[in-house]
Amino acid sequence: xxxxxxxxxxxxxxxxxxxxxxxxxxxxxxxxxxxxxxxxxxxxxxxxxxxxxxxxxxxxxxxxxxxxxxxxxxxxxxxxxxxxxxxxxxxxxxxxxxxxxxxxxxxxxxxxxxxxxxxxxxxxxxxxxxxxxxxxxxxxxxxxxxxxxxxxxxxxxxxxxxxxxxxxxxxxxxxxxxxxxxxxxxxxxxxxxxxxxxxxxxxxxxxxxxxxxxxxxxxxxxxxxxxxxxxxxxxxxxxxxxxxxxxxxxxxxxxxxxxxxxxxxxxxxxxxxxxxxxxx
Numbered sequence: 578x579x580x581x582x583x584x585x586x587x588x589x590x591x592x593x594x595x596x597x598x599x600x601x602x603x604x605x606x607x608x609x610x611x612x613x614x615x616x617x618x619x620x621x622x623x624x625x626x627x628x629x630x631x632x633x634x635x636x637x638x639x640x641x642x643x644x645x646x647x648x649x650x651x652x653x654x655x656x657x658x659x660x661x662x663x664x665x666x667x668x669x670x671x672x673x674x675x676x677x678x679x680x681x682x683x684x685x686x687x688x689x690x691x692x693x694x695x696x697x698x699x700x701x702x703x704x705x706x707x708x709x710x711x712x713x714x715x716x717x718x719x720x721x722x723x724x725x726x727x728x729x730x731x732x733x734x735x736x737x738x739x740x741x742x743x744x745x746x747x748x749x750x751x752x753x754x755x756x757x758x759x760x761x762x763x764x765x766x767x768x769x770x771x772x773x774x775x776x777x778x779x780x781x782x783x784x785x786x787x788x789x790x791x792x793x794x795x796x797x798x799x800x801x802x803x804x805x806x807x808x809x810x811x812x813x814x815x816x817x818x819x820x821x822x823x824x825x826x827x828x829x830x831x832x833x834x835x836x837x838x839x840x841x842x843x844x845x846x847x848x849x850x851x852x853x854x855x856x857x
Contacts, residue, residue, distance in 0.1 A: 602635035603628040641709060648715045650750075654702035663696070668815055672700070675813060676707040680779060681747045686808055687781040691817030697783035700817070701750050704781065713747040720754040720767075720782075727766035736766065740773050748779040754794060755786035764795050768804055775807045782808060 595604035606628055614624040656676070661669050675687060687704065689697040705715040730739040743749060774780055786793065788805050795801040 600632050602632040606631045637712070640712065644712075644714050645706075645709050648705060648709055648717055650705050650709070650715065650717045651698070651702050654699045655706045656703045659696065659699050659703045664817060668817065671813060671815055672704070675704055678708055678711045678713060680813065681708065681713055684774075684777055684779055684811065686779055686812040688808060688812050688814045689781070689783045689817060690787060690814065691785065693785050695817040697785070697817055698752050700815070701752065701781045701783050705748065705750050708748060714745060715748045715750065716743065716746040717750040717752065720751045723749075723751060723770070724763050724767050727770060728763055731762070731766055736769070740770065743770070744773070744778060746778070748781060749774070750781040750783075752783050753785070754782050755784040755790075761796070764797070764800060768795070768800055771804055771807055776811065780808070 592604045592607055595601070595607065610624060610627050610631075613619070614627075619627070656672075661672065664672075680687065687701070689701055691697050702717060705717055708715050727736065727739065730736045771780070784791075788809075791805060792798060792801050795804055
C-alpha cells in the first residue's frame with residue numbers, strides 16, 4: 578500500500594509543519610505570499626526567500642523588543658530627542674562614530690563628563706537605544722542602585738551569580754557615578770564589577786566629577802587609580818561642555834513661550850564655525 582503523501586495533502590500540511598518547526602511568521606505569511614508568488618511568477622527559490630526574510634525580520638523585531646524591555650533604558654531618551662547641535666563638533670563626530678556599535682565588539686568603554694544638566698544621561702541612553710536596535714544587549718542603571726544590588730548579592734553569597742547575569746549584557750550603562758559616596762564594602766563590589774568587565778565587556782559611565790575628584794568615590798588612592806586605569810585603557814571620552822544646563826534652557830524657553838521640542842539653532846556660537854575659524 579502506497580503511504581506517500583499526495584501533493585495536495587503536503588500543501589495542506591505546510592502551515593502546521595511550519596508551526597511545528599517554530600516558524601510562526603512563515604506560517605502566517607504563507608497564504609499571502611502564495612498569492613503574490615502566483616501573480617508575479619516567482620520561482621520556488623524566490624518564494625522561499627520571501628518567507629525566510631519575513632521570519633528573520635520578525636525575529637529581529639521581537640529580539641529588539643525583548644532587549645529593550647530588559648535594558649531599562651529611559652523611554653524617549655534617544656538620538657531623535659537629543660539636540661546634538663548643542664554640543665561641539667568633536668562630540669558630534671564622536672557620537673556619530675560610536676553609534677555604529679564597533680566599540681562593543683572591541684569591549685571598549687565610553688566615559689561622559691560634564692556639569693549637571695549637560696545631557697550626559699540622555700546621551701548615554703541614546704547610544705544605548707542605538708545599540709539595542711543593532712542587536713546588542715544593554716542595561717541602564719544608576720550607579721548607586723547597582724552598588725546596592727552588588728552589596729546585597731555579596732551578603733547573600735550570590736555575587737558571582739549576579740556578575741554572571743550582568744555579563745550577558747554587551748554594555749552596562751552606569752549613570753551618575755559621581756553622586757555615589759561609598760563605604761569600603763561598597764567600593765569593593767563596584768571595583769569587582771569593573772574588574773570583571775575589563776577588556777571583556779563594555780561600560781558607559783556618566784560623571785559630573787573629573788578624574789582628579791574620583792577619590793571622593795573610591796576613597797583609597799590606589800583603588801581610585803586602578804579604577805580609572807581600567808576604565809580609560811580602552812575608552813572614548815566625551816566632554817559635554819555647554820554654557821547652560823539644558824534644564825535651565827528649557828525653563829527659560831518655556832517662560833519666553835518657545836517650543837522646546839523644535840530643534841534650536843545655536844545663537845551663541847556654531848562649534849563647527851569656531852573650529853574652522855581657529856584654523857585660519
